[in-house]
Amino acid sequence: MFDNLSERLERSFKILKGEGKITEINVAETLKDVRRALLDADVNYKVAKNFTDTVKEKAMGQNVLTAVKPSQLMVKIVHDELAKLMGGDTIELDLKGRPAVILMSGLQGSGKTTFSGKLARMFKTKKNRKPLLVACDVYRPAAIEQLKVLGTQVEVPVYSEPESKDPVQIAKNAIQEAKAKGYDLVIVDTAGRLAVDEQMMNEIETIKNAITPDATLFVVDAMTGQDAVNTAREFNERLDFTGVVLTKLDGDTRGGAALSIRTVVNKPILFVGTGEKLDAVDLFHPARMADRILGMGDIVSLVERAQEQYDEEEAKRLQKKIQKNQFDFNDFLSQIHQIKKMGNLKELASMIPGVGKAIKDIDIDDNAFKSIEAIIYSMTPEERTRPEILNGSRRNRIAKGSGTSIQEVNRLLKQFDQTRKMMKMVTSNKMAGMMQKMKRK
Structure with a gap:
């Protein structure tokens, strides 16, 4: 939702790029384009007009700090007014009845x-x-x-x-x-x-x-x-x-x-x-x-969704396995399932600032993990816990069993190995940092 409006607003703000200060002329030109963008997005005419009038009033006469460009200031004003237009604060239902x-x-x-x-x-x-x-x-x-x-x-x-x-x-x-x-x-x-x-x-x-x-x-x-x-x-x-x-x-x-x-x-x-x-x-x-x-993503909602799937005991168990280099395909599969529970993959990616625009025309299927899951499910229990035993003949069997190619199996094993090394490095650095802090105390 809002893809077209986001694009139009971004184009509107470009009018102010390169400008040294906010003036009546460049603000009027920018807001004329903003109003058109809102009307094209099916916003009520009176609402759109009042909105741009308010933005103009707040923008005029603002002293633009050296570190802030006029276009950045305009984005900030438009952002705040958009939030106010939609209600400002998040409101939760107050349900006191029993029932x-x-x-x-x-x-x-x-x-x-x-x-x-x-x-x-x-x-x-x-x-x-x-x-x-x-x-x-x-x-x-x-x-x-x-x-x-x-x-x-x-x-x-x-x-x-x-x-x-x-x-x-x-x-x-x-x-x-x-x-x-x-x-x-x-x-x-x-x-x-x-x-x-x-x-x-x-x-x-x-x-x-x-x-x-x-x-x-x-x-x-x-x-x-x-x-x-x-x-x-x-x-x-x-x-x-x-x-x-x-x-x-x-x-x-x-x-x-x-x-x-x-x-x-x-x-x-x-x-x-x-x-x-x-x-x-x-x-x-x-x-x-x-x-x-305004294309800024929504990292707070992304974190909240991740926290809903977060299991503290499971996280501790996983951290111990990573430190001992025992992270295996069962753990990998479990992490995939947690990501899938968080919702539509494209929507999740668009919550990351800057990513939404980059993937606008890319179709991210919710079945993106399907081939990876098929490969892991085609492994024996021992192969999942001991990936190092996956030799050529085993890989061929897994490819046939999962309906994939040997190249896809090899690619997954390479990605898994890189992921395991990176996770071990991150947790080791984290532990080292904690030890240093304890020593200083």
């Missing part, structure tokens, strides 16, 4: 049901909550079954009444069920509805009034662009929702909704869906999103 209740709302096809499953998984694994999913979409064929499948995948129970056509009563009964069985979070999935459908809008308003949820979320497909903003406004007038969920941010979207929606409805974007996998959901961080838009 706490979250009501999902949105258009048909916006991804409410899938996101309900993702949200349940997130609260269960990251917040230690005990969620209950509630199937209140009594209109869409197979909606209940879809939620049950998702519930099974995330290991969260689903409350449903297949024979009932009264979503209000189903929601009320589900909350009683949660109280009786000790669930501390209830996520109510409702039917998709159009804002112009008065009967359906009345229905969700009735549901909200009947269950008084701790939070009402408006789920919107980011790919619907400016229409998403208009729909959010209409839903907010009826429901006064708590915040917005943007789904499908990994799609080929211009991203204008993310930049406009906060200003137009004055409600925060709380969560974003970043892929099809059930763990592909993140809190919305305005400053980090501004980093990504």
Whole structure:
């Protein structure tokens, strides 16, 4: 997402390159291009105009330090204003009820049901909550079954009444069920509805009034662009929702909704869906999103994802093996699996500053590790733990067994050997540094 906007903004800032200072003329030219870039990205016209007016006001009269170029200063101002435009601070839901209740709302096809499953998984694994999913979409064929499948995948129970056509009563009964069985979070999935459908809008308003949820979320497909903003406004007038969920941010979207929606409805974007996998959901961080838009990467989110997969005991065990030069293919395979759990490989790479632009046109398949895994799985247990015994005949057998070539097997063995040496060197230097510090003390 935002690839085109990032490129356009980068071109805009080039207008100021080589300039000794910020002037009314070069700022006006730069911001004219910035405004065009925002409008092309489907940002609301009024939002885009107010944004560039604010940036101009802050840029004019700024004393550019000798160490800072005008273009760098402009990037800093635009970054800060983009973050402010999208809400400024990261906001987390304040769920005090026992059970706490979250009501999902949105258009048909916006991804409410899938996101309900993702949200349940997130609260269960990251917040230690005990969620209950509630199937209140009594209109869409197979909606209940879809939620049950998702519930099974995330290991969260689903409350449903297949024979009932009264979503209000189903929601009320589900909350009683949660109280009786000790669930501390209830996520109510409702039917998709159009804002112009008065009967359906009345229905969700009735549901909200009947269950008084701790939070009402408006789920919107980011790919619907400016229409998403208009729909959010209409839903907010009826429901006064708590915040917005943007789904499908990994799609080929211009991203204008993310930049406009906060200003137009004055409600925060709380969560974003970043892929099809059930763990592909993140809190919305305005400053980090501004980093990504301006091509600065998002190293904080990358570190957080790595920490989620980090096992301290496993790390200590691995460090001991590396120091003794016993790091083997079982350990190598384990590290690959941890990286894969972190998410889409291209998205992870784009979080590294400077890498996103370099890999923009490169297709990084999520199956990039497939041949490596096949080669390792074709080894015997002894070969995995003692790579030094892999002679020519063994390598030929592994190549045939994994459906790869002898060249690919040799390449992997060479890379593995280099990795093992590098890891040993790094840990040895680290230990030496620690010893030196202890001696000085």
